[in-house]
Amino acid sequence: MRIVINRDDTKAVYLQIFEQIRQQIxxxxLIPGFTLPPERKLAESLGVNRTTVLNAYRELKAEGLIDSRVGKGTIVLSYPDSELSNATHYEEPVWDHTFSQYSGQFDPFMLKELLAIANRKDVISFATGIASPESGPLQIFKGIEEEILNSNDYKALLHSPTEGFHSIRESVCQLMHKRGVYCGIEExxxxxxxxxxxxxxxRILLDPGDIVVVEEPSFFPAVQAFKSLGARVMGVPMDDKGMRLDILEQxxxxxxxxxxxxxxxxxxPTGLEMVLERRKGLYELARKYKVFIMxxxxxxxxxxDGMPLPLIKSMDxxxxxxxxxxxxxxxxxxxxxxxxxxxxKIVQKCTxxxxxxxxxxxxxxxxxxxxFIRSGDFxxxxxxxxNDYRIKRDAMYEALLNYAPHDLKWHKPKGGYYFWCKLPNGILASKLVLKAAEYKVAFVPGSTFFTSGEGEExxxxxxTFASVPxxxxxxxxxxxxxxDLKESSDDEEAFNNIEMNPIV
Incomplete structure (x- = not known):
């Protein structure tokens, strides 16, 4: 629907709107069943008062061209022409039969709800896994961007090779060399x-029915991607040294x-660091059974804390x-x-x-x-x-020591983003999410990261995201x-004991 307001026209604005919509009908x-924009939205888009649009709609209703329906908004009714007035009534598509089976593999509801809670200004969020905006190199980036865009070199705004520009792939090679992986740009x-x-x-490795092994618990978007392709995902439990290789080999x-x-x-989500002997053992198993490691x-x-351990890729x-x-x-x-x-060969397939x-x-x-890499600023x-995140990690560790009940368990991560906590007996993460929301604090429940439906504890x-205070x-x-949940659980248990042991 297109409407143009002529401010120099002596005709009233509401009549201009009325006549243009009438002509389009x-x-x-504009076909029967078409939903017109709400008065407020149309008024905002045209830069007029809402009353102006309301008056235009009233004129259209007076001629029997539109009507307001509860739950459907303002819709076009019919054409005056008798032949057109018998036109079929149009409805929305049948959504249940519209989307592919593949699209049904994704259920973003819980993540969407958590992000909605976490993004509220009055909520303290421990849910989002993102870097701290305050720790980012904003001023450096501004200088780099200005240099690139002021150089009259349009390369940065044009297409790049699918694999990436040659220069950044060289820079990534430099990063990898520091991590003990001596790769070439073709890799x-x-x-x-x-x-x-x-x-x-x-997508390039899996066919429906193929099996993927993951740590249990694991990064849930990866698990979701594997399952959406029809793969069977098997979890291997972890201990404090990483993935259990005895179970993996079975x-x-x-x-x-x-x-x-x-x-x-x-x-x-655990924040654990796989120990060196497990890394070596995992790679040896991959070679022995000719299976890829991602x-x-x-x-x-x-x-x-301490020196980083060698990458598994550095052994390959x-x-x-x-x-x-x-x-x-x-x-x-x-x-x-x-x-x-x-x-x-993998790079070629991915490309x-x-x-x-x-x-x-x-x-x-x-x-x-x-x-950013070549300048040394990275x-x-x-x-x-x-340094910033170490301070925040220590702040969370101290806060847990100060406030946590004695039966909440956790370990202090040596790096990364997360604390992984085991709740007291009888406390379910799904219930704690709701109770914590009442106190305006958000986190991610553990069941999200398990392939087997476990993890409620x-x-x-x-x-990294929240400030120290x-x-x-x-x-x-x-x-x-x-x-609060422990007290209510204790009260319920005491009540059940009374019911089971009545006083005679």
Whole structure:
């Protein structure tokens, strides 16, 4: 529906609106059943008073062209022409039969609700897994962007090769060399975030019915991506040293999975670091059973205590390890830039698929990150981020010590983003989410990260996003919510005992 207001016309504005809508109805441009914009919305878009639109609609109703229906808004009724007035009544599509079976694999409800709560200004959020905006290199980025855009060089605003610009792939190689992986640019590919990389890798490796092994618990968007392709996902439990290799080998012997997905550095959600002997053992099992490892290293740069352990990819000479990382966790999530290091045959397959998805990752983000790395500012930024996040981690640790009930269990992560907490007996994370919302604090319940429907006794707390004072206050509120649930649970148990043991 198109309406143009002529401010120089002596005709009243409401009549201009009335006549234009009337003409569009009479000409057949607006069909019976078409819903007109609400008065307020149309008034805002035209820059007029709502009463002006209301008067125009009244004129249209007087001629029998439109009517207001409860729950449907203001709709076009019919044409005056007798032939057109018998036109079929139009309804919305039958949505249940519209979407593919593939689309039904995704259920964003819980995550969407958590993000909605977490994004409220009055809520302290430990739910979102994103970098702190205050720790980001905003001023440096402004300088880099101005330099790029003021140089009259349009490369940063043009298409890039699907794998990424040659220069940023070289820069990523430099990063990987510092991490003990001596790769060439033909083994490096840029993606629109590491989640796109996981999705594309799953698509080129998996057929329906294939088996994927993951840590239990694991990063749920990855699990969701595998399942959506018809794969069977099997979880291997973890202990404080990482994935249990004794159980893993049993699965490898029996099922011959397509690949193993792991986050050895400060795993999401547990924050655990896989010990060196487990990393070596995992790689040896991959070689023995000829199965790929997808090593997701989103948090490896965020190490707060001691020296980082060698990457599994650094042990790989045959091409069994597919390494994935991202700038979203270490710099800004809005950059939407991640990368992969893998055998060149895998890069070639990923390139062919990415071409039909989005052609290439954001060109400007690639140029900014490339300059950021080459200038040495990336290393300086990571040092600052680690210092900032160490302070926040310690603040959450101290707050838990000060406020948590004695039977809430957790460990102090050496890096990454998260505390993984085991709730007191009888407290369910699904109930705690609701109680914590009353105190205006948000977190992610543990069941989200399990493939088997377990995890109600766990919660994940992010410490990078909130400020230090918010961390202290938020943990205090959360622990108050836990105590409230414990008291109500104790009261219910006492009541049940009275019912079972009546006084005679």
């Amino acid at each position: 009479l000409s057949g441009e 490096v590919m840029l993606f629109s975030g590491s989640q796109q990389c996981i999705d594309i890798m799953a 699965l490898l012997q029996r099922y011959r999975p397509k690949f193993i997905y792991t986050m050895p550095n400060f795993q999401n 090593e997701d290293d989103a948090y490896g740069d965020l190490s707060y 000479n045959e091409g069994y390890v597919i390494y994935i990382s991202t700038f979203s966790k270490s710099v800004y999530p809005g950059l939407r830039l991640g990368w992969m290091v893998a055998h060149k 062919a698929l990415k071409q039909v998805m989005d052609i290439h990752s954001n060109s400007l983000s690639q140029w900014i990150i490339e300059r 290393d300086k930024h990571m040092k600052k981020s680690c 766990y919660i994940r707390l992010n410490f 918010e961390i202290d206050e938020g943990i205090k509120r959360l622990c108050k919510a836990i105590r």
